[in-house]
Amino acid sequence: MNYLDFIRQYANHPNYKAPRGNKLHARSWQTEAPLRMLLNNLDKEVAEDPANLIVYGGTGQAARDPEAVKKIIKILLELDNNHSLLVQSGKPVGIVRTHEEAPRVLIANSNLVPKWADWEYFNRLKERGLIMYGQMTAGSWIYIGSQGILQGTYETFVACGKKYFDGDLSGKLLVTGGLGGMGGAQPLAATLAGATFLGIDVDPERIKKRLDTKYLDIMTESYEEAVNIVMKAKEEKKAISVGLVGNAADVLEKLLADGIIPDIVTDQTSAHDPVNGYVPSGMSLEEAIDLRKSDPKKYRELAIKTIARHVRAMLEMQKRGSIVFDYGNNIREFAKEGGVENSFDFNGFVPEFIRPLFCEGKGPFRWVALSGDPEDIFETDRALMEAFPENKHMVRWLQEAQKKVAFQGLPSRICWLGLGEREKAGLIFNELVKSGKVKAPIVIGRDHLDCGSVASPNRETEGMKDGSDAISDWPLLNLMSNTAGGATWVSFHHGGGVGIGYSQHAGMVILVDGTERAERCIKRVLFNDPAMGIYRHADAGYEEAIGVGNRFGILKDILE
Amino acid sequence: MNYLDFIRQYANHPNYKAPRGNKLHARSWQTEAPLRMLLNNLDKEVAEDPANLIVYGGTGQAARDPEAVKKIIKILLELDNNHSLLVQSGKPVGIVRTHEEAPRVLIANSNLVPKWADWEYFNRLKERGLIMYGQMTAGSWIYIGSQGILQGTYETFVACGKKYFDGDLSGKLLVTGGLGGMGGAQPLAATLAGATFLGIDVDPERIKKRLDTKYLDIMTESYEEAVNIVMKAKEEKKAISVGLVGNAADVLEKLLADGIIPDIVTDQTSAHDPVNGYVPSGMSLEEAIDLRKSDPKKYRELAIKTIARHVRAMLEMQKRGSIVFDYGNNIREFAKEGGVENSFDFNGFVPEFIRPLFCEGKGPFRWVALSGDPEDIFETDRALMEAFPENKHMVRWLQEAQKKVAFQGLPSRICWLGLGEREKAGLIFNELVKSGKVKAPIVIGRDHLDCGSVASPNRETEGMKDGSDAISDWPLLNLMSNTAGGATWVSFHHGGGVGIGYSQHAGMVILVDGTERAERCIKRVLFNDPAMGIYRHADAGYEEAIGVGNRFGILKDILE
Ligand SMILES: NC(=O)c1ccc[n+]([C@@H]2O[C@H](COP(=O)([O-])OP(=O)(O)OC[C@H]3O[C@@H](n4cnc5c(N)ncnc54)[C@H](O)[C@@H]3O)[C@@H](O)[C@H]2O)c1
Numbered sequence A, B: 001m002n003y004l005d006f007i008r009q010y011a012n013h014p015n016y017k018a019p020r021g022n023k024l025h026a027r028s029w030q031t032e033a034p035l036r037m038l039l040n041n042l043d044k045e046v047a048e049d050p051a052n053l054i055v056y057g058g059t060g061q062a063a064r065d066p067e068a069v070k071k072i073i074k075i076l077l078e079l080d081n082n083h084s085l086l087v088q089s090g091k092p093v094g095i096v097r098t099h100e101e102a103p104r105v106l107i108a109n110s111n112l113v114p115k116w117a118d119w120e121y122f123n124r125l126k127e128r129g130l131i132m133y134g135q136m137t138a139g140s141w142i143y144i145g146s147q148g149i150l151q152g153t154y155e156t157f158v159a160c161g162k163k164y165f166d167g168d169l170s171g172k173l174l175v176t177g178g179l180g181g182m183g184g185a186q187p188l189a190a191t192l193a194g195a196t197f198l199g200i201d202v203d204p205e206r207i208k209k210r211l212d213t214k215y216l217d218i219m220t221e222s223y224e225e226a227v228n229i230v231m232k233a234k235e236e237k238k239a240i241s242v243g244l245v246g247n248a249a250d251v252l253e254k255l256l257a258d259g260i261i262p263d264i265v266t267d268q269t270s271a272h273d274p275v276n277g278y279v280p281s282g283m284s285l286e287e288a289i290d291l292r293k294s295d296p297k298k299y300r301e302l303a304i305k306t307i308a309r310h311v312r313a314m315l316e317m318q319k320r321g322s323i324v325f326d327y328g329n330n331i332r333e334f335a336k337e338g339g340v341e342n343s344f345d346f347n348g349f350v351p352e353f354i355r356p357l358f359c360e361g362k363g364p365f366r367w368v369a370l371s372g373d374p375e376d377i378f379e380t381d382r383a384l385m386e387a388f389p390e391n392k393h394m395v396r397w398l399q400e401a402q403k404k405v406a407f408q409g410l411p412s413r414i415c416w417l418g419l420g421e422r423e424k425a426g427l428i429f430n431e432l433v434k435s436g437k438v439k440a441p442i443v444i445g446r447d448h449l450d451c452g453s454v455a456s457p458n459r460e461t462e463g464m465k466d467g468s469d470a471i472s473d474w475p476l477l478n479l480m481s482n483t484a485g486g487a488t489w490v491s492f493h494h495g496g497g498v499g500i501g502y503s504q505h506a507g508m509v510i511l512v513d514g515t516e517r518a519e520r521c522i523k524r525v526l527f528n529d530p531a532m533g534i535y536r537h538a539d540a541g542y543e544e545a546i547g548v549g550n551r552f553g554i555l556k557d558i559l560e
């Protein structure tokens, strides 16, 4: 297809959309795949704000600007398999000579030399058009809508239930803030896990979106109504979810004043970005948007103040018996800045619930059917259930997901798998593509939040056993290993999740096109990628990781 | 050879030494090469302090600890060409599945999440054995002794002569501090460039080492003697070099007091590390070493005070007519911390002299004869002079180098080459190995200080045209590109040159073993690597880089 026709059909705002079917527009699936996934990230079914190329997580973008999107598309339509495109903070900046089993796209987003790595400096560069915030999967073209985070959130809530409520969340009230791109998965994850749910968001549009996608049951603007519904549901042990329009700090304080102490409290407002994410108390959303532009300094001050109140309320609930945890938005750090000395008195969700999974190489494995046909995903679901019948937890998840998860954009699935399992799943999918049982190639990727791909001392690497939280050699080794192994695109970002200055992390996506080339790459990449988690946690002294590593025979030259 | 015999013969402190000859100890040259280069970095002819595995640049190490050295050796002796070794801050932490045209070793050194990236935090991690400072070529196994920096320093002094002294440095006095691993190249570079030279170092052992290797003509402990010799030489326009034992801050102040204003003033003390590098005034070297251990905080305070005096003296000399420039040790930053508000009033050497070279993709290309036979290097010299007869500057450099540069460790050569030239040189060397004209394979590498491999706002990327100094997407893209292209080992470091917090940079070394595999890798890596410099500088708006890029046809999809 002619480049201009292609742009008209697929890359015309507000109608960004990945092509469907098994006809190639690019020269091979190796370039067609990143092309479709970039467009899928921008699809209005998927992205939070496609007009500004924002996909999720505050200001996480897929590309620098519309010009950059077009150039990337043009290059991907023409690129052969002996070259690779370089993307610098969402803008194409070069093409290098590579080979068939090397990545087709090499991406670096939002990276700053440490001494200069804060939001203020970043935003100045951004205003000058020199940089972009890539979050995790936004700038690396493997965001798949709220469903992406759904299983992770579900696993977290289930783990919380196991750890603190004898495995039973029925009749338990979970209260949280933020129903945005990621946070929007919370209501469905909570009800799937059996809990009663109250979520607070200042932006009614965001809440409405969750209603539309069936992630949320009820929306209201009335505090009283919300409280009545959830208190009744709690009593009746009904897994119901309510979205309340309001400021999370205000609502938590009101609940405290009314003596309502939830069983579980957490938060997924965009607190990681106190200027362009978190909304201060005492103003409408419109006023907030205006102030952001007219006086970002003032805005930041107010946001920090509200964050401090917000966290104080969470701490008070903890004191009165709630299970409280930070859900990866760095809210404790900014509360500390706002004067809450003991803001780190509640734990992050990773050391609380996720690290044991990381020690098995488990993480947010996900895949997308490039055909656009939901049947292809169901085919992969079936194949997985057949291949891992002993993994009851996974089988149940896949069944539930088929029933309750609405696809957004290209059909996709997420399912946390560990070392060995990921490689096996990749090879199975490759056979499905080869045999024609699925109609077009699949891509497999993951969040940057994974066992061996991120350094983020306030989140993924909080409280590591050996104190190595801040050492970021690990995500860099992950990047090199996936580049060397032949992922189809790789990425390295800074500031995802917790904001500029606080994290560094690597992403990868691999094409499954039924070829022998793909088979070779899968055997390398989908083994190595979770193995990095084993190496990282074994080095830090986690017995579980050492056990898994020994079982796979990959630690003998390393530990001895 | 048996592993234990190998260790006894080559890795026994203080006799670390690369094997010579063309007999393999590892399973292929792809692993033999990094093995030899690691050991060569630790060779006492090469390393500043092999007892502590310190190679150069303050505390720049080749490996975490002796245990790690041995493990790396053991793994490299056994590794096949379908796997790669992971090195995390000088320690082997894993082995991943890769392939014949992927790097055999993947290295990440000293990397910290930005918010935690300062010396204090770093040193605490270091004390706990969790991290290592890799400098640039120390931790990436391609340091080749003072000769490595020699041409760079020579090019800088020559460029300074061209810019400020009508191309004639005879009768000009150049004064500098620091005659350590890198700084030790200054006297020879200065006299090669025709200048009279006075270098100040607190450590007589360091100065003696320069005498031994013929980089320096005269050593003295007497200020009066030193001044008499250089003032006389200046008058007689004699290119003579004097090394004076003393503290640079003290000596510069004395010179000012005596009304001696040098023509050129710079500095290469280890100011980038105010605790383990720079020595405060008013104490002997031994006292300094004691204080470092007993009270690092106090030490740091004193060092910062001396640095402030040191830079004030440099600024005063500038005022009185000297050409003054920062030589990449971040001394201005720490002087600012010490209260010298206008410390950045003199420029860094990169914007002053080096950036025009970077805009042609030129940088510190270097190669090493793994045979250990100097004749192999002379053979490569000859081949280059034949292949680039029009490059008179290069031909003269190679002739001078043959006469005046003593090899340290494995024979090697450095020669700044640009885009196109590097690939061509690599292919020529591959033919020399194939035909047996050189007796064993060669490795080609470079400093991390190169056109497209580093973000360092106080040094390599100081004052970029578009203000993108601190954006470190570029060295990451360089890393990915060299990993994808098939360099033989790649590395990503933090804090090289200017210290923890201030830089991020990528290294690469490629094996030239006369095979078709090497030819393919050379065509990719040695083209892409300098092309990154073109992309980086073209994106920042440098016309020269755009010109070169257009000449090579690599910007058409990017700029249009
Ligand atoms: N735990 C995880 O696995 C994980 C994963 C990704 C992101 N995160 C973090 O979670 C946060 C949310 O991510 P997202 O993608 O949903 O971001 P988003 O920007 O799409 O959504 C944030 C939501 O918070 C709302 N909000 C802002 N301030 C508020 C306030 N004071 N009271 C109530 N609502 C408020 C906004 O209206 C918005 O709907 C981010 O900080 C992100 O980094 C966590």
Ligand SMILES: NC(=O)c1ccc[n+]([C@@H]2O[C@H](COP(=O)([O-])OP(=O)(O)OC[C@H]3O[C@@H](n4cnc5c(N)ncnc54)[C@H](O)[C@@H]3O)[C@@H](O)[C@H]2O)c1
Binding pocket: B048, B056, B057, B058, B059, B149, B152, B177, B178, B179, B180, B181, B182, B183, B184, B200, B201, B202, B203, B206, B246, B247, B248, B249, B268, B269, B270, B271, B272, B273, B277, B278, B279, B280, B281, B306, B327, B328, B329, B330, B449, B496, B497, B498, B499
């Ligand atoms: N410009 C470049 O291309 C370049 C390249 C590499 C390194 N550097 C920087 O140059 C500096 C020196 O590197 P190196 O490898 O030579 O380090 P080094 O540690 O080997 O040598 C530093 C020398 O400075 C001396 N010294 C310390 N304090 C002193 C003082 N107050 N007065 C006099 N002498 C003093 C030490 O005795 C030592 O000999 C480092 O900061 C390094 O990062 C620059």
